[in-house]
Amino acid sequence: MRRPRRKAEETRGDILNTAETLFRERGIAKCSIADVAQALHMSPANIFKHFHSKASLADAICDRHISRMIGRFGTLDEPAPAPERLAIVVRKLMEAHLQDLRDNPFLFEMIFLMSEADLPSGQHYRRLIENLFADLIRQGVESGAYKCTDPQAISQHVAAAFASVLHPVLLAKAGEAELHDRCDGLARLVNAALQNPLAK
Amino acid sequence: MRRPRRKAEETRGDILNTAETLFRERGIAKCSIADVAQALHMSPANIFKHFHSKASLADAICDRHISRMIGRFGTLDEPAPAPERLAIVVRKLMEAHLQDLRDNPFLFEMIFLMSEADLPSGQHYRRLIENLFADLIRQGVESGAYKCTDPQAISQHVAAAFASVLHPVLLAKAGEAELHDRCDGLARLVNAALQNPLAK
Known part of the structure; x- marks a missing residue:
């Protein structure tokens, strides 16, 4: 039963790492949740599950x-x-x-x-x-x-x-x-x- | 000989008052030097004589x-x-x-x-x-x-x-x-x- 939780934490970490890289490269103002989702081959809805904004x-x-x-x-x-x-x-x-x-x-x-x-x-x-x-x-x-x-x-x-x-x-x-x-x-x-x- | 200097100081005060009113009404980001000039019936060049930016x-x-x-x-x-x-x-x-x-x-x-x-x-x-x-x-x-x-x-x-x-x-x-x-x-x-x- 631990597997799904670990997976959620891993996904959260992946999102943070990718968002940080994109923010660093492009600046936060020019970077959307959709951009982060695309870079991770995820749906934006999946990101919103972890971060509401x-x-x-x-x-x-x-x-x-x-x-x-x-x-x-x-x-x-x-x-x-x-x-x-x-x-x-x-x-x-x-x-x-x-x-x-x-x-x-x-x-x-x-x-x-x-x-x-x-x-x-x-x-x-x-x-x-x-x-x-x-x-x-x-x-x-x-x-x-x-x-x-x-x-x-x-x-x-x-x-x-x-x-x-x-x-x-x-x-x-x-x-x-x-x-x-x-x-x-x-x-x-x-x-x-x-x-x-x-x-x- | 004092008249021209007093006039320059008065103009400077007029520009400050008008710019302050416009900044207050519209926000500074949405207000240009040209807007201030127009409100004062002045040329933008005249404002730039007093304020460079x-x-x-x-x-x-x-x-x-x-x-x-x-x-x-x-x-x-x-x-x-x-x-x-x-x-x-x-x-x-x-x-x-x-x-x-x-x-x-x-x-x-x-x-x-x-x-x-x-x-x-x-x-x-x-x-x-x-x-x-x-x-x-x-x-x-x-x-x-x-x-x-x-x-x-x-x-x-x-x-x-x-x-x-x-x-x-x-x-x-x-x-x-x-x-x-x-x-x-x-x-x-x-x-x-x-x-x-x-x-x-």
């Missing part, structure tokens, strides 16, 4: 990228003190984004086209980032480096404070030298806040 | 809006201590943006369409915001509330920290309740940083 297909492609990118940071357990690690994590995340924008400009087009719609992949990205900060801040509090009392709550505001170096739409507009300077400055600012008992 | 015309409209909006904050000299004033200023700026998005949705379309290009009005907005923060932080240092040593340098990072509540593209996507919560949380975080001698 081009937006949800694009959303799933973004989500796969994001999960892979953040997955690489889950294993980041450097022995440095929390304030240093915070600065390192933000810088590495920003650099991973910049690399992604260079390698996959179509992804940026996608994010930009869809950024008016509040899609699940964007919310998923935000949650992953907030959890990454919450873990880091919790460890910092345990080691005595950070003084804040509610790591989970403050991690949302810490994530928001880094929006200008972690949000793709803002990232893509600034020069790299400026972004690095801004990233370091924001890490200093946030670290000063987290090391102050005034921060909640 | 539709983008530079849109940029000038945005810049006029921004200058008026920030102008309202120049007179804000409440007697409250610096940390409270910081929170008030950011909240008022955010609310002015939200009001603007409600009243002038075409402005948002414009900012969104142009936000890939790094236009002068965007840089002007950033400089105005940074100066607003620099003044506020300087006063906070003088009164002893803030401990940082370089208000001008840190004001750039403070402005960046508030991007998710002051940047139109990010603002337009979030719900109001969430924005208010984020705005207050960011103000607490930044205030904790500025009151810590660790902040530079």
Whole structure:
């Protein structure tokens, strides 16, 4: 009885791979669900069984990228003190984004086209980032480096404070030298806040 | 000898007013320089003397809006201590943006369409915001509330920290309740940083 389910997951993966290739080659605006179906020798109805719209297909492609990118940071357990690690994590995340924008400009087009719609992949990205900060801040509090009392709550505001170096739409507009300077400055600012008992 | 110059400035103002009205009515994407010229009974060449492209015309409209909006904050000299004033200023700026998005949705379309290009009005907005923060932080240092040593340098990072509540593209996507919560949380975080001698 497992065979049909595995097949559905495989089909889903095939659709994502083919759509990603076509979006990359032609741009998402010039590519329809029918084009993806044709490239896969499938009926468009078959694709709609898995994805109800081009937006949800694009959303799933973004989500796969994001999960892979953040997955690489889950294993980041450097022995440095929390304030240093915070600065390192933000810088590495920003650099991973910049690399992604260079390698996959179509992804940026996608994010930009869809950024008016509040899609699940964007919310998923935000949650992953907030959890990454919450873990880091919790460890910092345990080691005595950070003084804040509610790591989970403050991690949302810490994530928001880094929006200008972690949000793709803002990232893509600034020069790299400026972004690095801004990233370091924001890490200093946030670290000063987290090391102050005034921060909640 | 002053008459011709005044006339040029008046013409420039007429072009801005008419273009703004047309952009608002039809959307910027569906409106050309030729349409603006026709509405003013002018030749397109005459408009091109003042604005070299539709983008530079849109940029000038945005810049006029921004200058008026920030102008309202120049007179804000409440007697409250610096940390409270910081929170008030950011909240008022955010609310002015939200009001603007409600009243002038075409402005948002414009900012969104142009936000890939790094236009002068965007840089002007950033400089105005940074100066607003620099003044506020300087006063906070003088009164002893803030401990940082370089208000001008840190004001750039403070402005960046508030991007998710002051940047139109990010603002337009979030719900109001969430924005208010984020705005207050960011103000607490930044205030904790500025009151810590660790902040530079």
